Amino acid sequence: MLTLTVPELGLFALLVALGLSLLQATVPLVGAATRRPLWMAFAEPMAWGQFAFLLLAYASLTASFLLDDFSVAYVAKNSNSMLPWYYKFTAVWGSHEGSILLWSLILSGWGFAVSLFSRNLPRDMLARVLGVLGVVSAGFLLFIVATSNPFKRLLPSIPADGADLNPLLQDVGLIIHPPMLYMGYVGFSVVFAFAIAALIEGRLDAAWTRWVRPWTNIAWAFLTVGIALGSWWAYYELGWGGWWFWDPVENSSLLPWLTGTALIHSLAVTEKRGTFKSWTVLLAIITFSLSLLGAFLVRSGVLTSVHSFANDPSRGLFILALLGITVGVSLLIFALRAPRMSASVGFGWLSRDALLLINNILLVTMTVTVLLGTLYPLILDALGLGKISIGAPYFNSLFVPLTVLLCAFMGLGPVARWKQMPGRELFRRLLGAGVAALAIAVTVPFLYGGEWNAAVALGLVIALWVVLALGRDLFGKVHNASSPLAGLRKLSLSYWGMVIGHLGLAVTIVGVTMVSNYAIERNVRLALEERIDLGGYVFTLTELGERRGPNFLADTATIEVTRDGNAVTTLRPEKRLYIARGQPMTDVALYPGLLQDIYVAMGEELNDGSWAMRIQVKPFIRWLWLGALLMASGGVLAVADRRYRRRRSAVTESATFSNEVKA
Amino acid sequence: MRRRVLLLLPFLIFLVLGFFLYRGLALDPSARESALLAEKFPSFTLSTLEDPDARIDESLLRGQVSLVNVWASWCPTCKEEMPQLLELSERGVQMVGIDYKDTREHGRQFLEEFGKPFEVNIFDPDGDLGFELGVYGVPETFLVDANGIIRYKHIGYITPDDVEEVMQEVEKWR
Numbered sequence: 090m091l092t093l094t095v096p097e098l099g100l101f102a103l104l105v106a107l108g109l110s111l112l113q114a115t116v117p118l119v120g121a122a123t124r125r126p127l128w129m130a131f132a133e134p135m136a137w138g139q140f141a142f143l144l145l146a147y148a149s150l151t152a153s154f155l156l157d158d159f160s161v162a163y164v165a166k167n168s169n170s171m172l173p174w175y176y177k178f179t180a181v182w183g184s185h186e187g188s189i190l191l192w193s194l195i196l197s198g199w200g201f202a203v204s205l206f207s208r209n210l211p212r213d214m215l216a217r218v219l220g221v222l223g224v225v226s227a228g229f230l231l232f233i234v235a236t237s238n239p240f241k242r243l244l245p246s247i248p249a250d251g252a253d254l255n256p257l258l259q260d261v262g263l264i265i266h267p268p269m270l271y272m273g274y275v276g277f278s279v280v281f282a283f284a285i286a287a288l289i290e291g292r293l294d295a296a297w298t299r300w301v302r303p304w305t306n307i308a309w310a311f312l313t314v315g316i317a318l319g320s321w322w323a324y325y326e327l328g329w330g331g332w333w334f335w336d337p338v339e340n341s342s343l344l345p346w347l348t349g350t351a352l353i354h355s356l357a358v359t360e361k362r363g364t365f366k367s368w369t370v371l372l373a374i375i376t377f378s379l380s381l382l383g384a385f386l387v388r389s390g391v392l393t394s395v396h397s398f399a400n401d402p403s404r405g406l407f408i409l410a411l412l413g414i415t416v417g418v419s420l421l422i423f424a425l426r427a428p429r430m431s432a433s434v435g436f437g438w439l440s441r442d443a444l445l446l447i448n449n450i451l452l453v454t455m456t457v458t459v460l461l462g463t464l465y466p467l468i469l470d471a472l473g474l475g476k477i478s479i480g481a482p483y484f485n486s487l488f489v490p491l492t493v494l495l496c497a498f499m500g501l502g503p504v505a506r507w508k509q510m511p512g513r514e515l516f517r518r519l520l521g522a523g524v525a526a527l528a529i530a531v532t533v534p535f536l537y538g539g540e541w542n543a544a545v546a547l548g549l550v551i552a553l554w555v556v557l558a559l560g561r562d563l564f565g566k567v568h569n570a571s572s573p574l575a576g577l578r579k580l581s582l583s584y585w586g587m588v589i590g591h592l593g594l595a596v597t598i599v600g601v602t603m604v605s606n607y608a609i610e611r612n613v614r615l616a617l618e619e620r621i622d623l624g625g626y627v628f629t630l631t632e633l634g635e636r637r638g639p640n641f642l643a644d645t646a647t648i649e650v651t652r653d654g655n656a657v658t659t660l661r662p663e664k665r666l667y668i669a670r671g672q673p674m675t676d677v678a679l680y681p682g683l684l685q686d687i688y689v690a691m692g693e694e695l696n697d698g699s700w701a702m703r704i705q706v707k708p709f710i711r712w713l714w715l716g717a718l719l720m721a722s723g724g725v726l727a728v729a730d731r732r733y734r735r736r737r738s739a740v741t742e743s744a745t746f747s748n749e750v751k752a
Numbered sequence: 753m754r755r756r757v758l759l760l761l762p763f764l765i766f767l768v769l770g771f772f773l774y775r776g777l778a779l780d781p782s783a784r785e786s787a788l789l790a791e792k793f794p795s796f797t798l799s800t801l802e803d804p805d806a807r808i809d810e811s812l813l814r815g816q817v818s819l820v821n822v823w824a825s826w827c828p829t830c831k832e833e834m835p836q837l838l839e840l841s842e843r844g845v846q847m848v849g850i851d852y853k854d855t856r857e858h859g860r861q862f863l864e865e866f867g868k869p870f871e872v873n874i875f876d877p878d879g880d881l882g883f884e885l886g887v888y889g890v891p892e893t894f895l896v897d898a899n900g901i902i903r904y905k906h907i908g909y910i911t912p913d914d915v916e917e918v919m920q921e922v923e924k925w926r
Contacts, residue, residue: 371762378766389777405777413770420763427759464772471775612884695878696853 096161096240099149103190103240106142106197107230109135113200113223117216121289129216133204136219139226140201143194150190150239151181160247163187163239169253169669171640179264180254185388185404186239188267192384193229195268196275200226203279203304210300217286218279225278228411236404253640253669262322270315270342274380276308277345280352281377284370285419288426293370298360301373303728305356306586309349310724316342317717325677330610330688330705332713335484340463341383344456348376351452353724354445361507362442367427368449374423378416379456385412386463437509444502451495458487496551496598499591500558504565522561526553538607548602552595559588583730590723597716603709610706612692615648616699624706626687627651633700641665643676646700648689650680657687662702664691686710793820793900794884801851801859801873808874813896817925818846819918820894821870822882824854825862827890833909837869840915845922849873852882852890893918897925 113135120128150163154177159165167183182188200222207215233239257263283301287293319339324332333339352372359369389405436442462479504518530550534542563580570576613621615630622628632647643663650657660678667674680687685708692701793810800806813820821837823830841847849870851859854877863873876882885894895904895918904921906914 367759375762385773409770409773409777412773416766417763417770420766424756424760424763464769467776467779468772470779471772614878614880692883693879695880697878699878701880701883 095149095152095156095158096242099146099153100238100240102142102146102149103230103234106139106146106193107227107234109139109142110197110223110227110230113139113219114227115220115223117223118220121213121216121220124213126212129212132216132219132223135223136197136200136204139223140194140197143190143197147181147190147194150187151178153240154178154181157251159249159251160242160244161239162241162243165243165248165251167251167254169251169640171669172251172254172259173639175264176254176259180258182267183254183258183263186233186237188271189229189233189237189388190239191268192271192275193226193233195271196222196226196229196278199275199279203282207300214286214290214292214300217289218282221282221285222278225282225415228415232404232407232411236407250669253667256641256665256667256670256672256674257326260322260326262318262326266315266318266322269311269318273308273310273312273315273349274342274345274383276304276311277349277373277377277380279304280308280373281419284373285422288370288419288422291426293359293366295360295363298356298369299733302353302356302360303733305349305352305373306724306728309346309353310721312342312346312349313717313721313724316346317714317721320717321714324710325679325688329690329703330608330707332604332710335462335479335481337463338383338387340459341379341386343459344463345376345379345383347452347456347459348372348379351449351456352376354448354452358442358445362436364436364442365446365449367423370427371423372449374416374419378412378419379460381408381412381416384408436507439505439510439512439515441502441505441507441510444498444505447498448495448502451491451498455488455491455495458491459484462487492598493547493551496555496594499594500554503562503587503591504558518561518565519558522557523554526550526557529553537603542606545602545606548598548606552598552602555591555595555598559591563588581730581732583727583732586723586725586727586730588723589726590720593716593719593721593723595716596712596719600709600712600714600716604707604713607708608705608710610703612701612703614695614699615646615702616697619699621704623704625652626657626706628689628704630700630702633698636663638665640669641667641674644691644694646691646702648678648702650687660687660689662689662691664693681711683711684708791902793894793896793902794881796874796876796881796884798881799875801849801856801863801875804856804875808872810900812872812874813848813900815898816846817898817922818848818896819922820848820850820896822850822852822885822890822892822894823862824852824890825858826854829909830862830891831866833891834866834869836910836912836915838867840910840918840922841869843919845919846871850876850881852876853879895921895925 113132116128116135117132120126120131150161153161153164154168155174157164157168157170157177159168163184163186167180167187168177172180180187182191200219203218203222204215207218210218280301283297283304287297316339319342320332323334324330352369355365355369355372358365385405385408389408462483465479500519500522501515505515527550530546530548530553533549534540534545538545566580567573567576570579609624611621611623613623615621615628617630617633620627620629627650629649629651630646631649632645634645634647636643636645643665645661645663648660648662650660658680660680662678663676665674665676666672675690675692678689685706688703688705688707690703692703694700793813795810797807797809800808819840821833823833837847847870849872851873854875856875859873859875863870874881882890885892891909893906893910894902895906897903903925904918906918910918
């Protein structure tokens with residue numbers, strides 16, 4: 090009896106949450122404008138209530154999945170009684186309706202977190218921030234209720250079993266990839282809310298940047314991990330060993346990441362020097378807008394992508410309207426209000442300020458490059474100028490040189506001083522790092538690949554330049570202290586965050602460079618007991634078999650890998666056929682390693698009983714994702730800096746003081 | 753005043769972008785080529801269906817736009833597709849067949865019975881070339897330009913309604 094009404098309970102909770110979000114979107118904002126404390130105080134309970142009811146709605150949908158309630162259309166489309174329970178749990182976000190519900194849940198979760206951690210914010214600021222979050226949330230909840238109800242029933246003809254979750258999504262990487270990515274995307278809406286609140290209030294001071302910086306870093310760290318997980322998943326699940334395809338959906342996750350990175354750096358300038366204020370606010374708005382654009386591109390079907398959700402033009406129109414209203418209105422507010430906050434403090438052309446400005450210009454150029462490449466086919470098509478597609482060659486030919494430039498300046502940034510840095514001193518400090526980077530990078534291709542490779546040398550020189558310049562800076566800071574340990578202890582956590590973040594980028598660049606130039610890939614035909622030599626390894630097919638999984642049948646192969654006669658590993662790739670969908674899938678066998686991966690994917694059976702296989706040796710591929718994890722931990726580490734806690738309590742004092750004055 | 757205009761710029765850019773996104777909703781993205789296309793036709797060395805001793809390779813596809821059709825005698829839909837392939841061939845398209853996972857005997861019999869649109873048939877008994885091409889099901893048709901680059905791919909059989917579209921693609925790359 091209880092199970093009968095679970096979906097209705099979910100829908101009811103969803104509608105309540107919508108009501109609460111509408112209140113949250115209006116009452117606190119009006120209250121802040123008209124200075125009514127009671128109205129402003131509305132914000133927090135509404136945010137909590139919204140979070141609680143969305144949690145209930147989400148739990149109801151999950152329950153329908155776990156209970157195999159195929160009368161719910163969304164469950165019938167994305168689950169199957171044979172699906173293992175943990176995939177039933179994750180199938181909730183396996184398709185459009187559920188994933189947008191997860192999106193909204195996470196959004197309300199961020200609102201709840203703002204309420205928990207920003208108790209010390211001035212009352213009107215908090216009301217405005219939560220109010221703006223309420224507006225965004227109301228938009229998404231209206232979207233769900235109007236076009237994407239996940240609780241819709243299939244009555245009276247209930248299917249006997251479900252169509253099963255897309256086999257590509259039945260995987261560990263996919264369990265965590267979307268939630269991480271959404272945490273990032275949605276996290277930027279908090280930053281956006283702070284930006285709009287600052288515009289409305291006309292207040293953008295150092296205190297404001299200290300409130301915003303932790304939220305930016307956390308959202309950015311989640312997005313970094315989310316993108317890395319997506320790349321990792323594509324690598325081992327799609328079966329052909331690529332890790333980045335410049336696919337429109339990948340691009341749309343990279344766009345807010347690039348502007349988010351720019352934002353982190355411009356916030357540093359705004360906090361320390363009080364400059365770049367309008368620019369910082371604009372970046373916050375743009376980063377959030379690009380997150381919304383990503384949602385639009387994925388869910389509206391305007392671009393083709395391997396990620397395509399089941400598309401529906403009415404959904405596209407709704408998200409476009411949502412995008413139009415939130416982004417349009419916020420850019421208008423920006424145009425009208427931004428001048429009030431202008432402040433100008435001069436700085437020399439060689440200074441940390443100037444270098445961070447260059448960093449921002451480069452990152453924005455990269456964003457525009459990717460955005461144009463992604464939308465260009467659409468724009469041309471809309472103008473009736475023909476149908477074309479833009480592939481990796483375009484992106485690589487622009488993105489790679491821009492990254493090289495970015496890294497060149499990245500080495501200088503941490504060493505340079507604010508306001509003014511004598512060129513001669515900068516040169517003296519970094520000469521050693523530059524020469525060492527060049528020398529090592531030039532020799533490594535000889536040692537590793539046996540022959541000179543300009544691309545490898547270039548990739549390594551920029552990575553080493555970044556690392557060695559950081560090392561020089563660290564040395565300088567420790568060297569001047571009374572003892573090395575005391576010097577290290579004096580460094581702030583946000584400094585360490587910067588060091589680790591930059592180090593992460595260097596590690597990723599090493600990975601990209603090595604795997605792009607030294608990967609070995611071959612399609613081979615393997616018969617039983619046949620041996621293949623590849624990249625110094627010998628692959629022997631020792632066994633072919635079949636097995637039955639919970640919801641699939643698989644052809645299996647056993648491949649012994651040896652090197653110089655010593656056993657390295659045994660790989661067991663599979664070719665699976667998922668029963669409910671009749672969909673074939675390749676299950677890749679991997680032997681991962683810090684210095685290289687061995688990768689075997691089964692193709693198909695050939696007439697004489699042998700199998701087509703794709704064998705790859707991928708050097709340093711793990712470094713790609715390891716670097717991303719380092720970047721993300723750098724972002725998180727900076728948040729733990731004492732400065733954000735200590736100064737916040739100072740803000741509280743002044744805030745209480747001003748409240749007392751008002752009272 | 754100039755600063756005001758400057759600050760309004762993001763909004764104006766967004767309006768233009770919004771216009772294109774709106775137009776995009778009404779367009780069909782699948783008509784645009786996927787980014788995975790524009791790759792070289794994989795290299796191969798195989799015999800022809802007609803002559804077991806012949807050796808042909810990818811240079812066969814150079815110099816002229818050709819339609820490469822993957823077929824097999826065991827594939828019922830390939831029979832349905834034959835009239836359309838014959839029509840394309842009559843309209844002057846160079847057609848190349850790949851007889852996929854088939855025996856010579858059955859393959860030849862099939863062509864005798866249903867027609868011979870192909871100038872040459874690559875004999876791929878083990879499906880190696882099909883694997884390289886990423887063929888999942890037969891039939892599949894690839895348009896290869898004069899430089900041996902794959903420009904268009906038609907999955908599944910070419911229906912009578914598809915002929916015009918395929919013809920247009922051929923014209924486009926000539």
